[in-house]
Amino acid sequence: xxxxxxxxxxxxxxxxxxxxxxxxxxxxxxxxxxxxxxxxxxxxxxxxxxxxxxxxxxxxxxxxxxxxxxxxxxxxxxxxxxxxxxxxxxxxxxxxxxxxxxxxxxxxxxxxxxxxxxxxxxxxxxxxxxxxxxxxxxxxxxxxxxxxxxxxxxxxxxxxxxxxxxxxxxxxxxxxxxxxxxxxxxxxxxxxxxxxxxxxxxxxxxxxxxxxxxxxxxxxxxxxxxxxxxxxxxxxxxxxxxxxxxxxxxxxxxxxxxxxxxxxxxxxxxxxxxxxxxxxxxxxxxxxxxxxxxxxxxxxxxxxxxxxxxxxxxxxxxxxxxxxxxxxxxxxxxxxxxxxxxxxxxxxxxxxxxxxxxxxxxxxxxxxxxxxxx
Numbered sequence: 165x166x167x168x169x170x171x172x173x174x175x176x177x178x179x180x181x182x183x184x185x186x187x188x189x190x191x192x193x194x195x196x197x198x199x200x201x202x203x204x205x206x207x208x209x210x211x212x213x214x215x216x217x218x219x220x221x222x223x224x225x226x227x228x229x230x231x232x233x234x235x236x237x238x239x240x241x242x243x244x245x246x247x248x249x250x251x252x253x254x255x256x257x258x259x260x261x262x263x264x265x266x267x268x269x270x271x272x273x274x275x276x277x278x279x280x281x282x283x284x285x286x287x288x289x290x291x292x293x294x295x296x297x298x299x300x301x302x303x304x305x306x307x308x309x310x311x312x313x314x315x316x317x318x319x320x321x322x323x324x325x326x327x328x329x330x331x332x333x334x335x336x337x338x339x340x341x342x343x344x345x346x347x348x349x350x351x352x353x354x355x356x357x358x359x360x361x362x363x364x365x366x367x368x369x370x371x372x373x374x375x376x377x378x379x380x381x382x383x384x385x386x387x388x389x390x391x392x393x394x395x396x397x398x399x400x401x402x403x404x405x406x407x408x409x410x411x412x413x414x415x416x417x418x419x420x421x422x423x424x425x426x427x428x429x430x431x432x433x434x435x436x437x438x439x440x441x442x443x444x445x446x447x448x449x450x451x452x453x454x455x456x457x458x459x460x461x462x463x464x465x466x467x468x469x470x471x472x473x474x475x476x477x478x479x480x481x482x483x484x485x486x487x488x489x490x491x492x493x494x495x496x497x498x499x500x501x502x503x504x505x506x507x508x509x510x511x512x513x514x515x516x517x518x519x520x521x522x523x524x525x526x527x528x529x530x531x532x533x534x535x536x537x538x
Contacts, residue, residue: 176228177488185235185481204230205291212284235481252407259403265395349490401457422458
């Protein structure tokens with residue numbers, strides 16, 4: 165039920181990621197960001213007040229609907245950066261996610277000790293602050309709204325559909341990058357959903373009575389430490405290094421390298437568990453975060469460079485929709501596999517990532533060539 169609750173959030177991102185992105189191409193980035201942020205904040209508020217499983221699911225779905233705005237946010241970066249600096253711009257978003265992985269688990273753990281519902285209320289409050297901050301500081305960047313010309317109605321039709329997918333995939337590299345998104349995120353989300361369960365099963369065997377609560381708190385804390393380590397590393401890679409690395413090596417090489425590192429890291433998880441040393445999981449977190457820190461902004465940058473400016477919101481949103489679909493498929497599969505064997509989600513996830521790596525080798529260099537590769 166826990167994994168299904170998480171999947172319901174991602175399902176809404178899958179259904180509406182392209183919607184928000186394409187809507188931002190049509191009416192502008194700013195109104196889309198404000199509306200979606202408001203929906204997410206309301207979803208967290210309802211979650212905090214929920215007294216039934218049905219309301220919990222509805223609240224998570226509303227929050228997922230609002231949080232499907234990543235494509236529109238990436239389009240703002242794409243609007244505001246030239247191609248040669250695109251990976252650095254996308255890395256800023258990745259660094260923000262990394263900081264979230266540092267602050268989120270720490271804040272959730274602290275406020276959760278006071279009240280189980282308090283983290284949801286705090287999240288809603290942060291969403292409200294985010295809304296006010298965007299209202300004051302976020303400018304409009306959409307080319308159509310700052311002097312550009314809308315090309316065709318077909319390009320700007322909101323929603324995720326097969327025809328929209330085919331329309332986007334007609335561009336060079338887009339079909340390959342879409343497939344990489346789906347495979348990579350499916351496998352990575354398998355790991356994310358069962359990582360806490362793996363730590364619990366490996367280092368805190370099942371007990372009964374009052375000791376079970378202590379066991380749950382210990383495993384939750386150790387999972388949070390791993391996530392914080394991931395966040396710190398991802399922030400460093402995406403916030404400080406990705407721009408320079410992209411200029412030196414190009415996004416295509418970084419994408420292939422990053423996916424290879426992630427695939428290897430997934431395969432290592434069961435081996436780390438067999439050592440019986442929890443501290444090795446923190447080392448593993450750094451290794452895994454380096455891979456994802458190279459992969460995520462490179463994917464977004466390559467995708468944004470594959471289409472015209474007036475289609476960036478829709479195509480980036482569709483990429484995020486496919487990523488969200490991966491976060492529905494991955495956790496659903498991971499729960500079944502984990503019950504068969506705690507190593508299976510990681511082994512199979514590693515195999516899926518290396519298939520994505522193979523697909524990435526068919527991606528061609530984009531609209532600019534790094535100076536030292538000219």
